[in-house]
Amino acid sequence: MEVTLRPLTRADLALLGTWLREPLVAEWWHDDPNPAALERQYGPSIDGRDPTVLRMGEVDGVAAGFVQWYRWADEPDWAAELAPFLRIPDDAWSLDYLVGEPTLRRRGIGTALVRAALERIGPAPVVVPVQAGNAGSIALLRRAGFAVVAHADLEPDNPAHGRDHVVLARA
Template sequence: MLHGPVTFRPLTRADLPLVARWLEEPAVARWWAHETTREALEADFGPSVDGRDPTQVLLACTGGRPFGLVQRYRLSDEPGYLEELAPVVAVPPRALSIDYLIGEPDVRGGGAGTAMLRAFVADSWIAYPDADAVLVPVAAGNVASWRALEKAGFTRVAEGPLTPDNPVDPPDHVVYLVRRDG
């Protein structure tokens, strides 16, 4: 349950043990399948923390308490991913994409994901004034994730095969979109 509005702050190295704990939570690990060693976390998040990677990684907070991780990036900065998406969906030219998780079990449910997504999209329009859309592929089996997107105003625009984040999953994905103009 949320205790106030959702705010965001940049991820720091001091946050990596918290992120490791979240990535080990069964509800998160199921979909993220991410190594949690210090070396793996440094390799994946360190470049963003240092500003060497254009992906912005932030912590979602409520009442001053971090409860989730969100990251955003211009799809144009990820040519390999654009190439993979092209057969599945028409990508708007200035689209962003986002990845997200709620790490604190006591915050899951009750609309927390939807609130986080709405706040993050609003923040993204400010951070990227030229962005025209946010496009989010989700593993088709991750129903809680795509329902939160729907409740946050995203529309399903495509379905198709993409490389899953967790190798145990099939390639089936659903793709959601929200445009700046609604």
């Protein structure tokens, strides 16, 4: 299976909002799916005013998921929170991903999304903190070539989760 990545556009925001309402996605992303909130969050990157790279993942021309990647250097507050637990290389990146279409989950699409993003990031280090209870995401990252490098006490994306995080890095 081949996943292709294309830039996220404003026309994709409604679909992304639908995906963010999916119970499994909402559990871990906990983002506001309303149109105005999506515009505030993703509009600056779509316009090139924020360096975060936003991509829709497609399988056979059908939108299946979303992946974003960003330099830790561009997220200094987030990097500072992680710093007591792990030295982040100056050129390191991180990423977030989701498979939005429920019927396409558990088919390797998430792993393919991450691998496609890694190809575009290139050889730079990639460091991804994951809430410790998200066993599926941890397993996916391991399948994509990541290894656990630290455990950290970090603010969770979803306030219902604990602060325990597993930090993985591309091996």
